[in-house]
Amino acid sequence: MSYQAHTEQRILWGEMFFKSFYRLIQTAKIYQDNNESTKECVSEFVQAASQVCMGEDLEIHVTRGKFYLQEDKLLYRRENTAVVHSMLEFFEQRGIQGLCLYPSIEKASSDEIASFARLLNHSADREDSVDWLIQKIEGEGLKWVKMLEDRDASLQNSDPHFGRRARRTYSHALSSIKEVSQKISQKDNAGIRKARRMAQNMVDLVSERESLFLALSTIKDYDDYTFTHSVNVAVLSVCLGKRLGLSRTSLEHLGICGLFHDLGKVEVSTEIIHKAGDLNEQEWEVVRKHPLWSVKQILKMYIPHELKSKILLAPFEHHLKCNLSGYPKVNFKKSISLFGKILTIADVYDASTSHRCYTPDVYSPDQALKLMMNKAGKDFDANLLQVFVNMIGIYPVGTLLQLDTGELGLVLDCPSGHKNSRPRIVLLVEDGEGNFARGEVVDLADQDPGRSSFRRNIVKGLNPTAYGIQPAQFLL
Ligand SMILES: [Fe+2]
Numbered sequence: 001m002s003y004q005a006h007t008e009q010r011i012l013w014g015e016m017f018f019k020s021f022y023r024l025i026q027t028a029k030i031y032q033d034n035n036e037s038t039k040e041c042v043s044e045f046v047q048a049a050s051q052v053c054m055g056e057d058l059e060i061h062v063t064r065g066k067f068y069l070q071e072d073k074l075l076y077r078r079e080n081t082a083v084v085h086s087m088l089e090f091f092e093q094r095g096i097q098g099l100c101l102y103p104s105i106e107k108a109s110s111d112e113i114a115s116f117a118r119l120l121n122h123s124a125d126r127e128d129s130v131d132w133l134i135q136k137i138e139g140e141g142l143k144w145v146k147m148l149e150d151r152d153a154s155l156q157n158s159d160p161h162f163g164r165r166a167r168r169t170y171s172h173a174l175s176s177i178k179e180v181s182q183k184i185s186q187k188d189n190a191g192i193r194k195a196r197r198m199a200q201n202m203v204d205l206v207s208e209r210e211s212l213f214l215a216l217s218t219i220k221d222y223d224d225y226t227f228t229h230s231v232n233v234a235v236l237s238v239c240l241g242k243r244l245g246l247s248r249t250s251l252e253h254l255g256i257c258g259l260f261h262d263l264g265k266v267e268v269s270t271e272i273i274h275k276a277g278d279l280n281e282q283e284w285e286v287v288r289k290h291p292l293w294s295v296k297q298i299l300k301m302y303i304p305h306e307l308k309s310k311i312l313l314a315p316f317e318h319h320l321k322c323n324l325s326g327y328p329k330v331n332f333k334k335s336i337s338l339f340g341k342i343l344t345i346a347d348v349y350d351a352s353t354s355h356r357c358y359t360p361d362v363y364s365p366d367q368a369l370k371l372m373m374n375k376a377g378k379d380f381d382a383n384l385l386q387v388f389v390n391m392i393g394i395y396p397v398g399t400l401l402q403l404d405t406g407e408l409g410l411v412l413d414c415p416s417g418h419k420n421s422r423p424r425i426v427l428l429v430e431d432g433e434g435n436f437a438r439g440e441v442v443d444l445a446d447q448d449p450g451r452s453s454f455r456r457n458i459v460k461g462l463n464p465t466a467y468g469i470q471p472a473q474f475l476l
């Protein structure tokens with residue numbers, strides 16, 4: 001389907017959904033459940049909802065006075081303005097920020113749906129309409145609908161559950177990239193909706209607490225390397241883009257580029273992907289094709305045209321070096337794009353700090369940064385790399401440190417301007433059987449009372465993988 005046809009369909013279905021929703025609510029005010037008009041409105045509403053959601057959860061949000069359907073702003077023609085505005089007013093009067101309708105709505109009885117419409121109507125008379133609705137929906141066992149939280153408010157308030165949200169975003173991003181890869185290998189049509197939502201969540205998270213969000217990139221999984229690597233590249237790229245002052249929309253596109261950059265690896269045989277030891281020249285030749293294959297897969301995906309055009313170039317460029325060596329071979333006159341330069345840095349950093357099949361070399365974060373700095377201006381854009389190094393810090397979040405007290409600790413953060421750049425760390429307590437638990441948080445800038453020496457000093461950095469430690473587990 002062409003982009004124009006897709007947009008026209010989106011307008012039509014969105015309008016149909018809101019018109020049927022409006023009619024349902026109006027009818028429920030007047031008629032009883034078993035009335036023919038009510039039944040007709042219920043059936044129209046369910047049909048319209050099924051059309052929009054296409055078997056997925058249907059999310060309706062109100063953000064800054066606009067409706068969003070499945071994360072896309074509602075588009076409608078002028079003749080339907082009155083209906084959409086009435087619905088907006090209806091939502092706003094009740095403080096409703098969002099609703100989610102599950103695909104099981106198709107199996108709900110007409111009475112249940114009419115009763116939901118009546119609850120929505122009556123909630124206007126309640127002081128805390130949304131809480132009342134949540135209770136009533138649960139009380140009446142309406143399992144196909146859920147009230148959604150205020151997305152704006154959750155962004156503005158400092159969230160005590162940040163770690164949980166960050167981990168959830170990471171695992172959902174991981175499953176979204178796995179799903180897309182699986183669909184591609186089965187020659188099914190893959191969509192971008194979930195990956196896009198995860199990229200948006202990443203932008204929210206980095207805006208709230210950059211250092212903790214960055215800690216997500218310490219998650220490594222040898223067996224699932226390609227997928228964790230893709231999410232890590234997205235996390236690191238979004239962080240770097242944020243430091244560069246990119247807009248929210250650009251950060252979202254950058255996050256998607258990170259998630260999809262290695263999508264072309266689905267075409268590389270598993271024997272090559274999982275080969276222990278060096279690849280031969282023929283095998284390398286196949287591996288070198290994966291950036292182009294990533295582009296091919298993105299082109300085939302069901303993605304709105306304007307978004308697709310923004311996320312094609314960087315995956316193509318992610319193995320091109322700053323001096324245009326690397327692969328695939330190109331005859332560019334200019335240098336690679338900003339997104340391409342960001343991906344290259346994030347890609348090499350995550351790959352060098354992860355245990356992979358291709359190479360036995362796995363570096364600690366500080367070693368990896370040192371090696372990369374030696375290639376500034378050649379492999380990497382020197383200015384961007386400097387911003388990246390500043391962002392990761394002298395002691396990157398998640399670095400495992402051995403201390404002169406015999407203790408082990410993980411870098412939690414290194415507040416800027418902190419004494420001699422000494423980080424705060426979380427101590428790891430060993431149970432005698434090689435298992436670690438989270439200990440107290442200590443500040444390496446703390447001095448011994450009455451002395452001018454520091455209480456704890458760093459002996460050296462260690463590789464967390466060698467100790468079976470996943471830093472993110474202790475940090476988030
Ligand atoms: Fe790659």
Ligand SMILES: [Fe+2]
Nearest residue numbers: 229261262347
């Ligand atoms: Fe990669």
